[in-house]
Amino acid sequence: DTGVSQDPRHKITKRGQNVTFRCDPISEHNRLYWYRQTLGQGPEFLTYFQNEAQLEKSRLLSDRFSAERPKGSFSTLEIQRTEQGDSAMYLCASSLVGGIGYEQYFGPGTRLTVT
């Protein structure tokens, strides 16, 4: 069990550029979540997948954001035409349906800075 991994750990981009983040969940976990955390705040839910199906999206997830989980394994989160307000830590978590307490295991996050 290698835990949830995210790549890259840090990303600096200029406003208007597109960025893509990757998350690799714990191998047997069938649920995968994306959260966004700004400085001094708790994580806010963006979206989640069960296997390859995207089951829920937050209103925070504007049209510039898209997430995929092909084949129900890793997931990508793409932000198009980045804005300074997109600067945040993007956290990925995974869990097992029916797992003890529905515990979500978090990755280290990708810190995005939009200049």
Next chain:
Amino acid sequence: AQTVTQSQPEMSVQEAETVTLSCTYDTSESNYYLFWYKQPPSRQMILVIRQEAYKQQNATENRFSVNFQKAAKSFSLKISDSQLGDTAMYFCAFKGSGANSKLTFGKGITLSVRP
């Protein structure tokens, strides 16, 4: 919609002493889960303790215990024998039952343990 409130932004405690972190929540659901997560500086979030709402007994995990008051919608975390490694941000989180899978977090509290 569920809300989670952590009204204390910062707390400090002397090593080996006991500290209590407060959390209140609002929900119309009768069955749900509550969690405390710990986020050390520059490190990933890990689960400290969980509580199922249908269980009357307060959860304990070694030095960590909760005071769950369902009627008051209160869920506080007590850390006994505080250690320097307990220095971190602590987040209270709510998860509804059934298909509602996402976590709703409070703003967090920064806990500093003084040597």
